[in-house]
Amino acid sequence: MRDLQFIEEELNRCNRCGYCMQSCPTYRVERSEIQVARGRNHVLRELVAGRIEFMPQMVQPFFDCLLCGACTVDCFGAVQTNELMVRAREAYHARYGQPAIQRYIFHKLLPYPQRLARLVRLLSFSKRSGIAGIARWLRVLRWISTGLETADNLAPTVPRLFLRDRLPHMGFRPLRHNDGGVCAWQLEPEHATGPKVLYFVGCATNFQVPDPGTAAIALLSKAGCHITVTANNCCGLPPWSYGDMEAARLLARQNLDIFSRFDFDVLVTECGSCSAFLKKYPHLLPDDKRAADLASRTCDFTELLARLSLPKPISAGTTVTYHDPCHLCRTQGITEQPRQLLVDAGGFQLREMREADWCCGAAGSYNLTHPEMSFAILDRKLDRIAETGADLVATACPACIMQLSYGARRRRWQRPVRHVAELLAAQHGLAPAP
Numbered sequence: 001m002r003d004l005q006f007i008e009e010e011l012n013r014c015n016r017c018g019y020c021m022q023s024c025p026t027y028r029v030e031r032s033e034i035q036v037a038r039g040r041n042h043v044l045r046e047l048v049a050g051r052i053e054f055m056p057q058m059v060q061p062f063f064d065c066l067l068c069g070a071c072t073v074d075c076f077g078a079v080q081t082n083e084l085m086v087r088a089r090e091a092y093h094a095r096y097g098q099p100a101i102q103r104y105i106f107h108k109l110l111p112y113p114q115r116l117a118r119l120v121r122l123l124s125f126s127k128r129s130g131i132a133g134i135a136r137w138l139r140v141l142r143w144i145s146t147g148l149e150t151a152d153n154l155a156p157t158v159p160r161l162f163l164r165d166r167l168p169h170m171g172f173r174p175l176r177h178n179d180g181g182v183c184a185w186q187l188e189p190e191h192a193t194g195p196k197v198l199y200f201v202g203c204a205t206n207f208q209v210p211d212p213g214t215a216a217i218a219l220l221s222k223a224g225c226h227i228t229v230t231a232n233n234c235c236g237l238p239p240w241s242y243g244d245m246e247a248a249r250l251l252a253r254q255n256l257d258i259f260s261r262f263d264f265d266v267l268v269t270e271c272g273s274c275s276a277f278l279k280k281y282p283h284l285l286p287d288d289k290r291a292a293d294l295a296s297r298t299c300d301f302t303e304l305l306a307r308l309s310l311p312k313p314i315s316a317g318t319t320v321t322y323h324d325p326c327h328l329c330r331t332q333g334i335t336e337q338p339r340q341l342l343v344d345a346g347g348f349q350l351r352e353m354r355e356a357d358w359c360c361g362a363a364g365s366y367n368l369t370h371p372e373m374s375f376a377i378l379d380r381k382l383d384r385i386a387e388t389g390a391d392l393v394a395t396a397c398p399a400c401i402m403q404l405s406y407g408a409r410r411r412r413w414q415r416p417v418r419h420v421a422e423l424l425a426a427q428h429g430l431a432p433a434p
Ligand code: SF4
Pocket: 013, 014, 015, 016, 017, 018, 019, 020, 021, 037, 038, 041, 071, 074, 075, 076, 077, 078, 079, 081
């Protein structure tokens, strides 16, 4: 098992007190020892100590974890169970092999953005042309895979234009490699008084939820930033989450090569998961000095915009409740900035929900691999949102937006779920009202 010293040190700090039980979303659903940090760590400890053999059933304690990090906050020893589970997944795949589809996506699609774009365009066409609808009606999707049917439910519509396709319509001019291919898009604001921003476009933002990205870019431009949008690859978080360090490192290196071509003050993205993982590059690539430099210059969109100035719009008394994405609140400690922006730069009245920092169950693609657990966790979150009676739901991660929007549709709510950037952009006349 790799990183054995780290694993043993973390496991040794777990004194089996059980404090992690109170806030573990999977434990609160199943009330089973195997679904909480204490139980997961116990299985790993026995395995590492050689007291038990690897067995296929370990897929449950190791892979049912959301990697949300809530247990670490409640743990006196701050045991990093999410990090331990990623190492356990890596070892599990080394023992039993990685599923072929997963290996194909992480090694043959994500490092090749053109291939990925072609595949998503094909899927988008099948949705728009009605082929996917017919397949759903005939239950073909469920027959192929329940994950495919869940994905179809989570993303019932597809954007007409990916985020990068929208850039020319927003006044961006393409920058080209020597071979003529586009390597970035640039926008020079009329009065560039802010920092030089290199904008990172996450996969979910580009292909499925582009509105938060376009809203964030419009707001940063209004705040005086000079913006360059990169033709970056996936940040690497999906393969890392499944314990595929090799693919995660490859994507991180590809991105560092891309970023090194630009002169910028700050790397920004509105995806809370991508910003968290970009800040993690020094852990992933400890021998690459560029990783530490990049991490020191990476900001989540809410973090940067809170430092810039936007006028407060006239308030219409609209109420909003804010859901903290795990990768923003726990991995990056960003909780105040989105709330402050909603009130100060958005003119909204904030209504706090209980358990605002509890995972919504999206957890990357957890909702596709574990739909039952994921939607049970989502139900608890929806109850907390409903208690506030707020007009709008705000969050700051595309995966949470898709999950919460799915929940809102299931409950037939008239309560839109939007990224903080979209709500602010609407208040400043840069995007349609929700
Ligand atoms: S992970 Fe932390 S909170 Fe949970 S049992 Fe171990 S020491 Fe206690």
